[in-house]
Amino acid sequence: MNPVVRLGLKIASMPIFGVSKSYPLLRKAQEAFAPELDKDEEDDFVLLDQYLLSDDGESHVPIRVFVPKNELKNGLIIFIHGGGFVTGNVDIYTVPCARLATRTGRIVCSIDYALAPENPFPAGLEDCLEVTRELSDYFTAKNDPRLHPITIMGDSAGGNLATTVARLLREEEATGPDLQILLYPAVGNDYTDSSPFPSVQEKGESYGLTAKNMQEYYELYLPDPALLDDPRVSPLAAENFSVLPPALIATAEHDPLRDEGEYYGKVLAKAGVPAIVKRFADVPHGFFSNPRIFPDENDALLEMIKNFLDSWKCEK
Known part of the structure; x- marks a missing residue:
């Protein structure tokens, strides 16, 4: 690992940067240091900010849609960002999602979901x-194989939410996502x-995200500590x-989070x-959201995702 990056991770792991009291500052820091698009990248996709209304019209969820210009393949990626359920937003993930869309040739829909502690679980x-x-039902109703x-997909806490959403939808309705992509997902509870x-x-001590950080994120996310054993919170607790x-x-x-993610695969x-x-060598948690710092690993990850999507065969 680059020595400067390694030093930065050690500094970020210091106790003074704890989550419980400093999460508002952490949000601002993430926005200030979020990667920006290169000029040549701006011409590769169309960006649309939308709101998805609930059935009763009383609530709405902001979404950001990325449509690649040069190549458009079958299917849709629904992306859920990470941030410990407490930080992160669609702005911070604009560059990673734009690159995901252009490299895979798929439309990407990024969800700007409500964050804790202002909006705790669920x-x-x-x-x-x-x-x-809503998106799954709409696409399925079209009965068009090109829409699949x-x-x-999600990273970190977003990976937790992604696999939980997939399980709940397929349990309750026998429909839902055809595939799931989980990047260093938080699937345990200890x-x-x-x-x-x-x-x-x-x-868990000196690589940016610490074990203590994870404990603090869950304390902010959950109104009741007993919910740690709920499979909607801890995917590994599912039956x-x-x-x-x-x-x-x-x-x-x-x-x-490395070992729990790999165990989840088993x-x-x-x-x-x-x-x-796939374990990516010599990189820390969060490398997908830092493509400028980890360009080679991001390129390899996006190629792997593209191949995974291209290999999908419709079973309907």
């Missing part, structure tokens, strides 16, 4: 469910010294994994769900 999850349900695969996953201890769609899971070597495979798991 508000953000319900926003993501609402958007995904519908892929749900970030203490008693965690069953070694990476929590091995990578039925067989309903889930095929998965592509990417993990990062220097990430406290759980899916054991349940009969096709799962591809």
Whole structure:
């Protein structure tokens, strides 16, 4: 890893940058340091900001849609950003989502869901469910194979929400996303010294995201600590994994969430769900949202995602 990047991660891991009291500052810092589009990238896609209205017309969820100009392939990617359920927004993820759209040739719909602690669980999850349900139902009703695969994708906390949305929709309605892409997903519920996953201890102190940060994020997200065992919060606590769609899971070597993400892939495979798991070497948590700092790894990740989507075969 670049020594300057490594130093920056160590500084970011210092206790003074804890989440519980400084999350408003953390939000502002993320916005200030979010990557910007290159001029040549701005001409590669069309960006649309929309609101998805609820059935009763009383609520709406902001979404940002990226439509690639040069090549448009079958299907849609519904993207759910990370940020510990507390930070992040569609603005911060504009560059990663734009590159995702142009590199895969797919339309990308990024959800600007409600954040904790102002909107604790299950508000953000319900926003993501609402958007995904509406889009999935609309595309499925068209009965046009060109509108598939519908892929749900998320990084970190967004990966948690993505796989939870996929499971709930396919359990309740027997419809939902055709594929899921999870980038270093938060799927467990224990970030203490008693965690069953070694990476929590091995990578949980000096690589940017710390184990303590994860505990604080969940404290802000959940109105009741007992909800940690709820499968809508901790995907590994679910009873039925067989309903889930095929998965592509990417993990990062220097990430406290690494082992739980890789274990989730094994759980899916054991349940009969096709799962591809790829660990990216010498990178920390969050590398997808930092394409300028980790360009080679991002290029490799986007190529892997493109191949995963291109290999999908309609089973209907």
